[in-house]
Amino acid sequence: MTNAAALPPALLDPGQAPERPVLRLILGDQLDPQHPWLAEVRLDVLYVLMEVRAETDYVRHHAQKVLALFAAMRRFATRLHAAGHCVRYLPIDAADNRQGIVANLQVLAQSLQAVAVEYQQPDEWRLDAELRLWAQAAALPVRTVDSAHFYTARDGVARALAGHRHWVMEHFYRRMRRQHRVLMDGDQPAGGRWNFDADNRQPWRGEPAPPPDPRPRHDLRALWATIVAAGVHTLGDPQAHALPWPLDRTEALAQLDAFIAHALPHFGRFQDALSARHERLFHSQLSFALNTKMLRPHEVVARAEAAWRTGHAPLAAVEGFIRQILGWREYVRGVYWAKMPGYTRLNALGHSGPVPAWYWTGETRMACLRAALRQTLDGAYAHHIQRLMVTGNFALLAGCNPAEVHRWYLGVYIDAFEWVEAPNTLGMSQWADGGLMATKPYVSSAAYLQRMGDHCTGCAYDPKQRVGARACPFNALYWDFLARQRQRLAAHPRMAVIVRQLDRMAASEREAITRHADDLRARIDTL
Known part of the structure; x- marks a missing residue:
């Protein structure tokens, strides 16, 4: 301590x-x-x-x-x-x-x-x-x-994708791999593939056991008393008696060492998994150290690639991890600087609903949301699938005001600085930019959450039901979202097939879904 x-x-x-x-x-x-x-x-x-x-x-x-x-x-x-x-x-x-x-x-x-x-x-x-x-x-x-931190300049993504009609992260990512000779065998991607997403979508059912949390603990009660006395208003648990985040480069490097040694070999398979039994699973939790520049992205990428080259970690795990840093992290920064200052005011879907009050308390009967929110409020952290497919997914389906959602994400997470948070929230999560950042809205019904996690067992709601008192709210809100956005999504190459499923439903079923979704939004603070 x-x-x-x-x-x-x-x-x-x-x-x-x-x-x-x-x-x-x-x-x-x-x-x-x-x-x-x-x-x-x-x-x-x-x-x-x-x-x-x-x-x-x-x-x-x-x-x-x-x-x-x-x-x-x-x-x-x-x-x-x-x-x-x-x-x-x-x-x-x-x-x-x-x-x-x-x-x-x-x-x-x-x-x-x-x-x-x-x-x-x-x-x-x-x-x-x-x-x-x-x-x-x-x-x-x-x-x-310059801060001498990133792979690219502020306008690097805009210049790299200047000739493309639509910006796609994958195009930028491949260019970065070639330029910086990361996971390349000659002029070809290692393993003959650029992307191993298909290998990295497994739910976690208890094995292998995640490694112990390697982060240090700091007694900061005196500093916390100073912050409170100064009148700073915050949210969440300060854990001032044992703050679990690195405070300098030495501690950040030790955390990186532990991740490479113990978690990276399993990271890929379970990077999208949700679990009520383990909050962290195999995620690195290095984003705070990276975003405060205690660590440099180049050294993190190099350490991960070396783990594959030496046979310590499989290629799919290493590629999935490197894509988050060399690809997404640099890409969202480029989107941010290309689209600011107006980006944080975008609202392509016209959503204006309130963020539920329980986003600040975790007091909801929906087990997956309760777990993600309580974890966030207790520890200032949730992994990317919790942010995208649980809290973000619900806010999008419910029609919450994206500016309000943006302010919540910017405040509650330890690693949230606007350059990285705004494109991930407004573009990737809430689709408020109409597709500038992400090629499709990331929405799902309860079926995805049940497949990738274990929260549905014992939840107050039934993931199989679309309407009714015990129906999981994700279901009616999902199909109602598709109905409300039908004109926009019917011609979308990645969403049209799902819209056709909606069209095949009986009119009475669609009407029942709409009524139930309206009721859910009307009493959203009680769900």
Whole structure:
């Protein structure tokens, strides 16, 4: 158990600042000790990190997200200082904290007579716009550099797919494999296939046993008390007595080692599985470390490929894992920067319903949703199928307002930063962009959830029934969604066959489904 809440006095003492420094801003998701900035110690540079209400309050965040970010930032600043760098750290409760990034930079630049300000490109459009606007009017030079983290530049996906009528992640992914020589045998994909999805869709029935959770535990009760006293409003369980997330690169590397050694060999087969008996199964839970840049995607991909090359893990598992990082992660970032700032306002399906109140409590009788939501609220984490095919699937079928769904996802997950969350939520999950991000709406009835998981056993609802008091709500809402969106989906190459199933139903059955779906939406908070 470690305590990462304290800061050395030198990080707070204005007398420690160099005269007329260059200020270099490091954001909370830029905790990369290998960034080129840090290759040499420059005594004319003052690194600035800050905890501000502007970042804690733009949505209501999970307690563990705020706690882990602040603790990791404090540890990063402490280690920069120990390595000889000059550091100024503004904690959330500092008397001179203006609670905004630009406001604090202005005060520091003036009080220290800074000669310039430099910052790494933010990954969120909101912060990028704020800093660019300030830079244009600032009385001193303001320069930006790349975060040196991603495989591609912000516009890399747009350039890679410029000649394609429709953007498809698979096209981009294959290009990345070729360009970076990942899982390639000469000019051909390893194993003769680009994609092993068909091998990676097995439910988990108890064997093999998932490995123990390798994550560290941190006692952050003192920091949590500071956050609460500062008036920051959060949701979920802070687990401040034993926070289970890596707070620096060393801990993140240990988590990567454990995943490669024990979970990756089984990851592929069960990556889409749902289980009431085990929350994590064989997922890596490395996204927080990656998205805060403690780990680099290149090293994670290289370690996974080496596991296959040495015979430690099967190709299907390794390819499925690498596709998430080299493919999806880079792709969603490219979509985000190509479509912002308007992307988060898209609502192609015209959905306007409320997000159910139990998304904030987990108090629902639907067993799969109850498990995913309670896991989220307790641990700030759910794996991608829980997000896409359980919570996201229900919100889409129920017709929830996608902007509201987006804000919920952005707040509740430890790894949720807007560049990665918005395209996954609004495009992949809610289809609010009308198909810019995903080739089809990811919707299902209870049949998929029953096939891939074990929550239906003992649930208050029956996955076999479409209507009636015990009918699983996913069923009526699924068929009603297809009926409501029939005109849009009837000509869709991947959805037309399902629409034809709807058309073959008796008119009386379709009417009963519509009535039941309307009733479900009317009393959605009681399901």
